[in-house]
Amino acid sequence: MYCCANCFVSPTLKDHVNTEGSVADCDFCPSKDVKCVEVSALYEFFEPIFEMYRETEYGRDYFKGEDPRGEVLSSLIENDWYPIFSDDFDEDMTDNFWDALVERIWVDKDNLPKDLSALCIEKEGSFENYWDSFSDYLKNERRFTIEREELQHFTGFLPELLSSIEVKVKQGEEYYRARLGQGEKTKPFPNEKMGAPPSEKTLIGGRANPPGIPFLYLSDDANTAIAEVRPWKGATVSVAKFIITKEINLIDLTQSFYIKDQFAYGEDLPFAIEDNRILGRLGRELSKPVNPDKISIEYIPTQYVTEIIRNLKYDGMIYPSALGKGKNIVLFTENAVHCENVKLYQVDSVDFTSSEFDPWNVDSDYL
Numbered sequence: 001m002y003c004c005a006n007c008f009v010s011p012t013l014k015d016h017v018n019t020e021g022s023v024a025d026c027d028f029c030p031s032k033d034v035k036c037v038e039v040s041a042l043y044e045f046f047e048p049i050f051e052m053y054r055e056t057e058y059g060r061d062y063f064k065g066e067d068p069r070g071e072v073l074s075s076l077i078e079n080d081w082y083p084i085f086s087d088d089f090d091e092d093m094t095d096n097f098w099d100a101l102v103e104r105i106w107v108d109k110d111n112l113p114k115d116l117s118a119l120c121i122e123k124e125g126s127f128e129n130y131w132d133s134f135s136d137y138l139k140n141e142r143r144f145t146i147e148r149e150e151l152q153h154f155t156g157f158l159p160e161l162l163s164s165i166e167v168k169v170k171q172g173e174e175y176y177r178a179r180l181g182q183g184e185k186t187k188p189f190p191n192e193k194m195g196a197p198p199s200e201k202t203l204i205g206g207r208a209n210p211p212g213i214p215f216l217y218l219s220d221d222a223n224t225a226i227a228e229v230r231p232w233k234g235a236t237v238s239v240a241k242f243i244i245t246k247e248i249n250l251i252d253l254t255q256s257f258y259i260k261d262q263f264a265y266g267e268d269l270p271f272a273i274e275d276n277r278i279l280g281r282l283g284r285e286l287s288k289p290v291n292p293d294k295i296s297i298e299y300i301p302t303q304y305v306t307e308i309i310r311n312l313k314y315d316g317m318i319y320p321s322a323l324g325k326g327k328n329i330v331l332f333t334e335n336a337v338h339c340e341n342v343k344l345y346q347v348d349s350v351d352f353t354s355s356e357f358d359p360w361n362v363d364s365d366y367l
């Protein structure tokens with residue numbers, strides 16, 4: 001079975017087919033007289049991905065009377081990664097591709113699943129704890145440099161991953177910032193009171209900004225900005241509209257995939273995944289509400305990664321809001337925004353849901 005460069009999304013696979021292939025008709029997509037390779041010749045590109053998974057086993061992953069756990073390897077890969085196949089691919093073509101690829105696989109490799117239709121799960125212990133050891137190290141051992149050997153390769157792929165989730169925000173875009181309370185009488189706070197706080201008021205630091213270095217935290221709609229200040233029913237909130245005055249480059253941590261060419265890394269794929277998880281975790285950490293009672297040392301890991309992003313000359317980050325429906329934006333400087341107006345809002349209702357406390361499902365950062 002032959003496949004061509006048009007079958008794939010990955011620039012790495014496209015390049016490989018175009019350099020190594022010979023002219024033929026593609027067996028998958030409608031392309032004719034194009035460079036093609038045998039599907040099985042692409043095995044080396046898929047192997048590092050297969051190695052992330054293992055087959056589930058009776059007695060280890062599931063027991064008598066239980067349904068076997070896991071998912072078919074090919075669908076795991078299709079769900080866990082950036083799309084592999086071009087839009088032309090339907091389900092049959094995808095199945096045919098996996099079948100053709102599998103023909104050559106699974107000679108006798110102990111650490112690989114035996115076939116693509118087996119139930120598999122992600123190998124445990126891979127990198128889930130990486131953030132924890134990294135953050136313990138920064139909090140308790142070193143603050144500004146990383147010297148411990150096993151943590152040194154960390155950040156190696158960050159610049160590449162960051163460039164794949166960079167978004168440009170054009171001049172004229174609108175963002176919002178809220179502050180609880182109001183100015184004189186029934187007026188909102190004046191424009192000049194709605195920017196980033198002065199540095200002497202940021203001595204505790206935030207999730208992104210180190211102590212003494214103020215950043216501007218905004219939301220992409222007014223209601224999200226209001227939700228972020230956690231108001232009560234009846235509270236008055238001053239909401240400022242900020243306009244972007246020149247194009248800026250932001251890192252969008254709300255995207256589903258940061259690795260957009262999973263075939264580009266070869267055997268280094270596990271390290272790219274570490275950096276991917278660091279960024280994913282950064283987005284989740286940023287979105288959690290700040291607990292004023294928490295000691296500021298807790299925020300050092302996110303401040304550290306933020307500093308790397310700042311060093312790479314990005315202007316800020318976009319991250320999900322845990323409190324509102326929109327997205328939040330943190331800008332590292334106020335150079336590219338202008339406060340257009342401030343309006344006073346009154347909170348009509350505050351919605352929340354709750355459930356009985358479950359000690360097995362605790363997000364300790366909310367406690």
Ligand SMILES: [Zn+2]
Pocket residue numbers: 003004005006007026027028029030031
């Ligand atoms: Zn094709």
